[in-house]
Every structure is written in structure tokens, then in C-alpha cells.
Amino acid sequence: MTQPLEIRKKQYKKLVDEIKPRPPLVRNTLGAFIFGGLIALIGQFLLNFFQGQGLSVNDAGAATSTTLVFLASLLTGLGIYDEIAKYGGAGTIVPITGFANSMVSPAMEYRAEGLVLGVGARLFTIAGPVLVFGIFSAWLVALLYYFFR
Amino acid sequence: MVAPKKIGVQTRWFQNPPVILGCATIVGEKEGMGPLGHTFDKIITDSHYHEKSWEKAEQRMLQEAMQMAVERTGLSLKDIDFMLAGDLLNQIISANYTARNLEVPFIGLYGACSTLYESMALGAMLIDGGYAEYVLIGACSHYATAERQYRFPVEQGTQRPLYAQWTVTGAAGMVLARQGPGPVITHATIGKVVDLGQQDPMNMGAAMAPAAADTIMYHFIDTGRTIDYYDLVITGDLGTYGKELAQRILINNGYDITSRLVDCGVLIYAPEQDAHAGGSGCACSAVVTCGYLQQEIQKGHYRHVLGVGTGALLSPCSSLQGENIPGIAHAVVIEAG
Incomplete structure (x- = not known):
């Protein structure tokens, strides 16, 4: 403990990295593949179903997204979605269902702080950055497309 | 003076x-x-x-x-x-x-x-x-x-x-x-805030381990005691990996307390309870000290215990602003009455 702090910090970082458990990459990747694939599969079934009912491709796509968002919100409300996400990881976060989960969970959580400053203000805590940077990059790409096409 | x-x-x-x-x-x-x-x-x-x-x-x-x-x-x-x-x-x-x-x-x-x-x-x-x-x-x-x-x-x-x-x-x-039946508190070692540059708010064991090791070491230096005096050294919520880290720091400094060291965070959950590295939070050391430890001392299983409460001094704001997470640990000697 008599060494200079900077050296102690470096040595400690090495020790922490040595002891820290590695994430189970194979298991996580497999989980993301299976659960993400499963969600996509359900989406495809829904899309085919809605098209079979006579909806146009665009309308069937919208109906599919709405149904998936509804299902994910319901599962979040029932406390099931986070249990699935524990195994699904990115496979459950990246699809539209993950987006639904990231909005419903703060809505439930901040209900205690009132409708306006609780639910209203906190609804986009997690989804907000996704929207901001999603819209911003769409704008940027559109701008580049406009000038360089 | x-x-x-x-x-x-x-x-x-x-x-x-x-x-x-x-x-x-x-x-x-x-x-x-x-x-x-x-x-x-x-x-x-x-x-x-x-x-x-x-x-x-x-x-x-x-x-x-x-x-x-x-x-x-x-x-x-x-x-x-x-x-x-x-x-x-x-x-x-x-x-x-x-x-x-x-x-x-x-x-x-x-x-x-x-x-x-x-x-x-x-x-x-x-x-x-x-x-x-x-x-x-x-x-x-x-x-x-x-x-x-x-x-x-x-x-x-x-x-x-x-x-x-x-x-x-x-x-x-x-x-x-001041008086009455029960275990007694004979010493207290107040910890310093120790910061070895940890920044991951998910890895609090690593943030607190240097503070725990520091306080334990100063307790031994101050009192002139060795680990042999104690039946048990119980830390607050270092968790599996934080406990390992504290042990390693102490060994590197010439204090091997491995055989007597347990951690409230490791004790409170079973591995199959999906708590990963163990428990944390104020209640972790509090309920284990006031429950399990207290009862074990009453039963006479332990007579000289060094309890070390550990804390990670972060706030949601400090981690977002990229600050380090310093740790603190306070030790108290509990002896059977």
C-alpha cells in the first residue's frame, strides 16, 4: 500500500480483470439467436395471416407491428418479459418488442409519481435516446442522399 | 495530544x-x-x-x-x-x-x-x-x-x-x-474513502474491496492483533468477486485472512437464486448482522468477531458523469458478552 496511487490503480485494474467472470458469450449469442429468431418467426406468421385476411403488404406490416407491441406490453405488464429477456438478451431488446418493453416498464414504474411528471415525463427514459438518434441519423442519411444521389 | x-x-x-x-x-x-x-x-x-x-x-x-x-x-x-x-x-x-x-x-x-x-x-x-x-x-x-x-x-x-x-x-x-446482557462492541475502526479507479456501477464488489482491505489492515495495525484473535471476519456486501479481491489485496500486503473471512452478500442467497455475485444494499449487512451473526454469537459459535460494513459511494449522477466509484468500510469488533 506504500506504492504511488497511480501504480496501485493500474495493478488493481489488472487484478479486477483477472477475477471478473467472463460473460458466457456462446450461451448469450445462442439465446439471442433463438429468442430473436422466435420473435421474428411470430412476426412472419402474423404478417402472412394479415395478408391472408386481405390486407395490403403495408397494412399487414403495420398490423403485425401493432400486434407484437401489444403482446410485448402485455407480457411486460404481467412481469414475464424481463424473465424472457434474461435469456434472450439482445434478441429480445433489439426487435420492436424490446421497444415496447422499454416504454411500458417505466410507465408502470413511475405511476407512483403521478400521471404527468411520473408516467408522462419518464415514459421515454430508455426509448428516448433511441428515438432521438434514430430520427437524427435518418435525417442525416436523407440529407446526404439529397446532395449526392 | x-x-x-x-x-x-x-x-x-x-x-x-x-x-x-x-x-x-x-x-x-x-x-x-x-x-x-x-x-x-x-x-x-x-x-x-x-x-x-x-x-x-x-x-x-x-x-x-x-x-x-x-x-x-x-x-x-x-x-x-x-x-x-x-x-x-x-x-x-x-x-x-x-x-x-x-x-x-x-x-x-x-x-x-x-x-x-x-x-x-x-x-x-x-x-x-x-x-x-x-x-x-x-x-x-x-x-x-x-x-x-x-x-x-x-x-x-x-x-x-x-x-x-x-x-x-x-x-x-x-x-x-450502556449495560445489560448481550454481546459487546469493544473497538471500532473508522474507514477512509478509498478510490482505486473503478467505474463500473454493476461491479460494486470491485469498487468496495480496496476499502474493506484497507480498513481490515489498519484494524490489525492499530490494535496490534493478528487474524488469530478473531473467529470470524464478516464483510458487508462484497459479493463473490469482491470478497476474492479483498482477500487477494490483503494477502499481497501480508495478511492472509482467507480461512476466517465470510461475506454477508455471499451468505444471504443460494447460487440457484439467480442473484449472481450475491446480495448488496444497506439491508444486506444489516439483516445478516442482526439476524444470523447475532444468533451465532448468542449460541456461542463465535466469540470474537470483526464485522466490516462496506459501501460503494456512487450516485446515478456521478456514474453518468464518468466519476470513479470510491468505497468505504467501517469495522466493529463484536465480542460475546
């Missing part, structure tokens, strides 16, 4: 060692199902504890645990000179509202997860200093309130890393007295 009850650099000894007169614990369902489930006084199965919010539930647990501790000793709240308590929520609201309801002179404390040990050390000083006959101390935490303050909404689907810890839902109260 050196203070008469100071020994070495960071340690104080007590002339008339204050007594741990009575303890009480309340925990949540997950803790109740853990390996120490039988050592707790009350297990609540509803995480809202019939209240409208988790914060209210946490506050109610603390109040009940502290009241229960007082009732156990046969005292009434009027006999209590000071109440010392703290929790993890912003502005320590659980402790503040509890103090409002109990109407006892109150000193609010924040030592993150080390709060119970901070309270024990200060409570013992108040008593041995002649400023109090009875001091009521307590600490609490709640998985859901801590998650939403420090991390994500509870229902948010995230994958927790293997070194993450699980905030213990629970509360504990303890009555310290």
Missing part, C-alpha cells in the same frame, strides 16, 4: 463496551427463501407490503424492524436517547420518515451499504462517551427502489452481468445500551 480512546491511526476502543441489547430483522420473499431464511424475524411476501409504492414499503419495513428491536429489549421508545439510521434512497427518506413516526431524537446517516456499521460505531461512541444510555440504530434497502434509483425500471428486460449483485429487500433494527 492524542484522544484518550484512540489507538493507532483509525481505531477507537471503548472503556465500557456498549452492549447489543436486542435486534430485529424483516426481509423480503427472496431473502426468506435463501439459506439464512430461518434467521430472520419476519418475511414479507408482498414487495409492496400493502403500501402504494415500494418506497413506502421500504420505510414501513424499517419502522417495524426498529420498533420490534425496542420491544424485544423491554424498553419503550421514550427510553431511547438517539436514533441513528440511514438507507440508500435520495436524501435518506426511509430513515427520515421512520424518525418522524418514532419521534426520537434522530441523526440521519449515509454510508451507502455500510450504514449499519457506521451507526454501530457512532452509537457505541455516543454511549461510551456518556451521551446516551440507549441508542436505536437501523438500516434498510429494497430491491425495487434501489433498482429504479440506480439502474433500470424493474420490468425492463436486461441481462445482468455475472458480477452484478442483487439489492437485498429488508430492514434491521438494533438497540445499543
Whole structure:
């Protein structure tokens, strides 16, 4: 403990990295593949179903997204979605269902702080950055497309 | 001039060692199902504890645990000179509202997860200093309130890393007295804030381990004791990997306490309970100390115990601004009465 702090910090970082458990990459990747694939599969079934009912491709796509968002919100409300996400990881976060989960969970959580400053203000805590940077990059790409096409 | 009850650099000894007169614990369902489930006084199965919010539930647990501790000793709240308590929520609201309801002179404390040990050390000083006959101390935490303050909404689907810890839902109260039956507090070593550059708020064990090792080492240096004096060294909530880190730092400095070292965070959950590296939160060291440890000392299984409360001093704001997470640890010597 008599060494200079900077050296102690470096040595400690090495020790922490040595002891820290590695994430189970194979298991996580497999989980993301299976659960993400499963969600996509359900989406495809829904899309085919809605098209079979006579909806146009665009309308069937919208109906599919709405149904998936509804299902994910319901599962979040029932406390099931986070249990699935524990195994699904990115496979459950990246699809539209993950987006639904990231909005419903703060809505439930901040209900205690009132409708306006609780639910209203906190609804986009997690989804907000996704929207901001999603819209911003769409704008940027559109701008580049406009000038360089 | 050196203070008469100071020994070495960071340690104080007590002339008339204050007594741990009575303890009480309340925990949540997950803790109740853990390996120490039988050592707790009350297990609540509803995480809202019939209240409208988790914060209210946490506050109610603390109040009940502290009241229960007082009732156990046969005292009434009027006999209590000071109440010392703290929790993890912003502005320590659980402790503040509890103090409002109990109407006892109150000193609010924040030592993150080390709060119970901070309270024990200060409570013992108040008593041995002649400023109090009875001091009521307590600490609490709640998985859901801590998650939403420090991390994500509870229902948010995230994958927790293997070194993450699980905030213990629970509360504990303890009555310290100038005299009476029970284990006594003979020394307290107040820790320094130690920062070895850790920044990952999911890896709190790594943030706290250097502080725990530092305090334990200074305790040995100050008292001139070796590990052989103690039957048990019990740390607050280092978790599996933090405990390993503290052990390694101590070995590197010539103190091998591996055979006597346990951690409340490791004890409180079984591996299959999906808590990953173990428990954390104010309640972790509080309920294990006031439950399991207290009972083991009463049974005579341990006679000389060094309890070390550990805390990670971060806030959601400090981690977002890229600050390090410093740690703190306070040690208290508990001897069978």
C-alpha cells in the first residue's frame, strides 16, 4: 500500500480483470439467436395471416407491428418479459418488442409519481435516446442522399 | 495530544463496551427463501407490503424492524436517547420518515451499504462517551427502489452481468445500551474513502474491496492483533468477486485472512437464486448482522468477531458523469458478552 496511487490503480485494474467472470458469450449469442429468431418467426406468421385476411403488404406490416407491441406490453405488464429477456438478451431488446418493453416498464414504474411528471415525463427514459438518434441519423442519411444521389 | 480512546491511526476502543441489547430483522420473499431464511424475524411476501409504492414499503419495513428491536429489549421508545439510521434512497427518506413516526431524537446517516456499521460505531461512541444510555440504530434497502434509483425500471428486460449483485429487500433494527446482557462492541475502526479507479456501477464488489482491505489492515495495525484473535471476519456486501479481491489485496500486503473471512452478500442467497455475485444494499449487512451473526454469537459459535460494513459511494449522477466509484468500510469488533 506504500506504492504511488497511480501504480496501485493500474495493478488493481489488472487484478479486477483477472477475477471478473467472463460473460458466457456462446450461451448469450445462442439465446439471442433463438429468442430473436422466435420473435421474428411470430412476426412472419402474423404478417402472412394479415395478408391472408386481405390486407395490403403495408397494412399487414403495420398490423403485425401493432400486434407484437401489444403482446410485448402485455407480457411486460404481467412481469414475464424481463424473465424472457434474461435469456434472450439482445434478441429480445433489439426487435420492436424490446421497444415496447422499454416504454411500458417505466410507465408502470413511475405511476407512483403521478400521471404527468411520473408516467408522462419518464415514459421515454430508455426509448428516448433511441428515438432521438434514430430520427437524427435518418435525417442525416436523407440529407446526404439529397446532395449526392 | 492524542484522544484518550484512540489507538493507532483509525481505531477507537471503548472503556465500557456498549452492549447489543436486542435486534430485529424483516426481509423480503427472496431473502426468506435463501439459506439464512430461518434467521430472520419476519418475511414479507408482498414487495409492496400493502403500501402504494415500494418506497413506502421500504420505510414501513424499517419502522417495524426498529420498533420490534425496542420491544424485544423491554424498553419503550421514550427510553431511547438517539436514533441513528440511514438507507440508500435520495436524501435518506426511509430513515427520515421512520424518525418522524418514532419521534426520537434522530441523526440521519449515509454510508451507502455500510450504514449499519457506521451507526454501530457512532452509537457505541455516543454511549461510551456518556451521551446516551440507549441508542436505536437501523438500516434498510429494497430491491425495487434501489433498482429504479440506480439502474433500470424493474420490468425492463436486461441481462445482468455475472458480477452484478442483487439489492437485498429488508430492514434491521438494533438497540445499543450502556449495560445489560448481550454481546459487546469493544473497538471500532473508522474507514477512509478509498478510490482505486473503478467505474463500473454493476461491479460494486470491485469498487468496495480496496476499502474493506484497507480498513481490515489498519484494524490489525492499530490494535496490534493478528487474524488469530478473531473467529470470524464478516464483510458487508462484497459479493463473490469482491470478497476474492479483498482477500487477494490483503494477502499481497501480508495478511492472509482467507480461512476466517465470510461475506454477508455471499451468505444471504443460494447460487440457484439467480442473484449472481450475491446480495448488496444497506439491508444486506444489516439483516445478516442482526439476524444470523447475532444468533451465532448468542449460541456461542463465535466469540470474537470483526464485522466490516462496506459501501460503494456512487450516485446515478456521478456514474453518468464518468466519476470513479470510491468505497468505504467501517469495522466493529463484536465480542460475546
